[in-house]
Structure formats: C-alpha cells, structure tokens
Amino acid sequence: MRIAELSTRTDTSVPTIKYYLREGLLFPGRRTSPNQAVYDESHVRRLRLIRALLDVGNLSVAATKSLLEQIDTPGLSAHSAMGKAQYALARDSERDRTHDEAWGRADEEVAALVDRHGWSVKNTNPSQAMLTDIVATLHRLGHEHLIDLLDVYADAAATVAQTEVARVGRTRNVDELAEGVIVATVVGDALFAALRRLAQEDVSRRMFGAEADRTHGESGP
C-alpha cells in the first residue's frame, strides 16, 4: 500500500509517519521509485505499537525507539524485556534528586516495605528510586495519609503483578513474549490508573452521598 493508505489504516498523519521513518522508529517501505515506496501489514502493526507506546504509555520518542530495538532483538527473554521496559519508563521520569531529611526517611520506609513484603528486587531497580522520590515528596508536602496506605497499595500491586506475569508467561512464541511483556508493562500503568479513577468516583459517591451528585464538577447530570 501507499503511504496515504497506511495513514488512513493507522489514523496517523503522513507527516507524522515521515517523522517516525526519519527517526528510525518505523522501518522503511520497499522503494518503487526514487520518491515512492510501498508498505505492508508489518508497517501497520509497527505503527500501532509506536502509537501505543507514545500515546498510551506517554513515553518519549527516544525511549520508544530504544524499546522497539529491544523488541527487534531476537530471543529476548521475558525477564529481560520487562527490565528494559522498566528502565525506559524510569529513565523518562528521572529528575534531580534532593537528598534531604525527607528523602532519607522515605529511603528507609521503602526499604522496610520491600523487606516486609518479602520482595526480591535488586536495589538498583529504578522503580525503587522512583518510589522513594514519591514518598519523599509526600513527606515534604505534609500529606502523610498516602504513606499510611503503602501496604494496601503494595498488596494490590503484588496481586496484579502476579496475575499479569503468569498470564504473559503463557505466551509460547518467544518473540511475541518480549513484545507482550513490554506492552503489558507500559500500557498496564495507564490501564490501572483509569480503573482506579473510575473506582474512586464510585466510592466517593457512596461515601459522600447526595452532596456528591450535586457537586461532581463538570460531569453534569
């Protein structure tokens, strides 16, 4: 198919497709003349994956490119694929770290939490640093109520992780497996966030009752 059809099929504008080609996110089509190329189903699939990582996963172009390279590495193991996806997500959210008193406290609390739940994680896991940053932020803001709930969050996270790793692990084809793990890791964050917000609306309505329906912002009746 021509680039115009690829654009329609994937709901992605032609300039955007050309940008992905230039950045090396999308592999080139087959040249039929010096300024024309044809594309096939593999391009449709790849474009959908690019959009999922960029739009749903909110990854940067650089992080998306690096994950696509991992997906293209033959025989990448599930555990490795997950590690790569986690690093891509973490690197995108990396920022300057303030090692103040709040951070020291958070660091101890997170280490105790990991211990309490018996999690075997390397202390170089970027998610642990990310979690410490978040807990430190909550201390600095004086919003300790979320910190009280760390164990509730951790139990729910463990249940979700247990089920999804087991489910993805059942994939037979090793190359599909790597892509599946990366999609699950990146898209799963957004999936859970959407569900949590829906559940929050329900709980909030039950808990705050009639007042809720009178005032629920812009959602209207």
Place this chain on the structure above:
Amino acid sequence: MRIAELSTRTDTSVPTIKYYLREGLLFPGRRTSPNQAVYDESHVRRLRLIRALLDVGNLSVAATKSLLEQIDTPGLSAHSAMGKAQYALARDSERDRTHDEAWGRADEEVAALVDRHGWSVKNTNPSQAMLTDIVATLHRLGHEHLIDLLDVYADAAATVAQTEVARVGRTRNVDELAEGVIVATVVGDALFAALRRLAQEDVSRRMFGAEADRTHGESGP
C-alpha cells in the same frame, strides 16, 4: 526570605521560580523595592506542591494551574476536588479518538465491566473514555492477554480506591481535604506504578528463576 533562599529551600532554580510567577502558578512575594520581593513559608509549600503535580504527576503547566485554582477555591468538597483532579489528568491525555471496530468492542467491554463490578459512575467520566481507548489499543495490537485480566485490575483498583477515599475523607479541615484529594489522585498513579514494577521484578524472578538473574538487563549483579 529572598528568592535565592526560596530556590535553595525548594531545590528549584531561580529562573524556574520566575517562570512559575509569570505563569501565575506561584503567587507573588511582598515587594520591598521595585525589583526585589520577599517570600515566606507559604511560598515554600506552594512550590513543593507545584513540583509534585508537574514532576511526579507529570501534569502540564496548564493543568497544574487549573488544579491550583481549584485548591484555592474555599470550601471545595472532596468529591468535587476529585472530579477536578480526574478531569485535569484526563484532559492532558486526551487525543483524537478512532471509532473503529476495535473501539466499538472496547466500549461494550468497558460498559460490561463497570456493570459487573456494580460501579456507579457517570458515563461522562473521562476515565471511562480513557479506559476504552486503552482496551481498543490492545485489541488493535492483538495483545488481548491484558484484557483477560481486566477484572483482576478492577478488583485491585477498587480495594485501593476504597482505602484511599476512606483515609483522605477522615481529614477534618475542608481546605486541606481538597488539596489532599488532589495530591492523592495525581500522585497515587505514580505511587502504584512504582510498586507494581517492583512487584513485577520479584514475581518475574521467582517465575523465570535462574535465567532471570543471568539476564536482568542493565541492573547488574
């Protein structure tokens, strides 16, 4: 304090503070001369809140500004505050929606899920549209395994939402309550994501065993 001290206290550069002042995110200090102003603890607190929403919550400057205006509205109810925070998060991730066959299927599946869990949510809740987009993306990619797990995610999300709404609801002061709800809604996403990734590493190591430690990406031994 002078702007230099405010900068040190909050680990935010002077140009960045000036940018927040210009954008109206941070309220002005008390002028002591035409080009000098002094700041107090309320500015330290506000700057920390701005950084939490921008850096941890990954909100845009516009969404952060709109939430700060909500926090500054006296007597905002908890349910309203949550609605505003959810709208700010959703609006930031809004994108063109493709109403294809995958989207139609996703729309039915999400409606059935909400029904099955007995959630009372308005169908104008932006998180429902976001969830539908994500499920449609997974259909388009052919990664249906995460869709199989929607109920597991939904149960975990309900447990988390139940506990956090109850905990935040115990706050006495109505103005602190609004800020607490907004922080919980925005920062909670990142908190759960970090915990889920830590739990994933643990489960993946247990499930894939020795192979895991040999290949876990850049984390090293």
